[in-house]
Amino acid sequence: MHIAFPYRLDGRGRTADADLDTHVRHLIEQVLFTSPGERVNRPTFGTGLGQLVFAPNSSELATATQFLVQGALQQWLGDLIQVEAVETLSVEATLQVTVRYVVRRTQQRQTARFTREL
Numbered sequence: 001m002h003i004a005f006p007y008r009l010d011g012r013g014r015t016a017d018a019d020l021d022t023h024v025r026h027l028i029e030q031v032l033f034t035s036p037g038e039r040v041n042r043p044t045f046g047t048g049l050g051q052l053v054f055a056p057n058s059s060e061l062a063t064a065t066q067f068l069v070q071g072a073l074q075q076w077l078g079d080l081i082q083v084e085a086v087e088t089l090s091v092e093a094t095l096q097v098t099v100r101y102v103v104r105r106t107q108q109r110q111t112a113r114f115t116r117e118l
Contacts, residue, residue, distance in 0.1 A: 005030065024080055024103055025112050031076050032069065032097055032114055047072045049088075049095060050116070062088060069097065080104060 002023035004016040018026065034046030047068055055061055065088045073083050085100040096115045103110060 020105065021103065021108070021110065024077075025110070027077055027080065028073065028099055028101075028112055029114055031072050032099075033116060045076060049097065052090065052095070069099070073099070073101075084109075 002018045002020060004018040004022070005026035008016045010016040031045070032047055032049055035048045035050060036046050037043050039045045049065070049069070052061065052065055066086045069086045069088065070083050073081065073086075081101040081103055083099065083101050085098075087098040089096040089098075094115060094117050096113065098111065098113045100109070100111050102108065
């Protein structure tokens with residue numbers, strides 16, 4: 001069983017679940033938008049992308065962000081996915097991250113786009 005994110009109850013009053021592809025997408029979202037130090041007993045979990053929205057845009061920052069995201073995904077989800085590409089776009093107070101990956105269990109290529117207004 002893969003627990004749905006965010007946690008909620010389904011129509012039967014039980015913990016809602018998700019299929020494998022949705023579950024993996026939810027895990028990627030958690031890694032991307034969790035700041036290091038936010039999780040108890042996992043002080044290095046996450047990327048801290050929310051703070052990068054306020055940094056000056058440059059090609060160097062975009063490259064550093066891509067490496068940061070790719071490294072965090074490999075560290076925390078490397079047994080579930082193989083990251084092929086990460087693209088980030090920051091416009092004013094909106095952050096958009098696109099991740100292309102392969103789910104290791106099914107060998108299916110997926111693309112997930114996440115947008116956050118901060």
